[in-house]
Amino acid sequence: MNKDEYAFLPEAFFDGVQEQEDEEELDPYFRPDAVSGDEEPEPDMNWLPETPTEPCPCCGAEIPENPSWGYICPMCGWEIDYDVEGEPDKPSDQNHGVSLAEARWNFHSFGTVAPWRIIENG
Secondary structure, three states: OHHHHOOOOOHHOOOOOOOOOOOOOOOOOOOOOOOOOOOOOOOOOOOOOOOOOEOOOOOOOOOEOOOOOOOOOOOOEEOOOOOOOOOOEEEEEOOOOEEEEHHHHHHHHHOOOOOHHHHOOO
């Protein structure tokens, strides 16, 4: 209540009434239970050995260097097949007869080596 707006009223009317101050606007994203980044430093991960990587032959995502037979790229679903390495048009037994060239086309078109899996599960 602003006293200036009500100057016609006697001063006794305002006894015990405090001027309201503008309240600080609360942050809707404030969480008192959350720890701020300043309080807890990032963990030191230098003790972890660095894993050498190489690009996936199909999609180019980083996969472990020299993966074993049967390793499946988590990005595109290509199963490592050293029999078709260097021959992109040769059908891969590990990948249900899909050639590396066809798998690359499928990945760029559908986001996966095997688009029929999307249709079956969809």
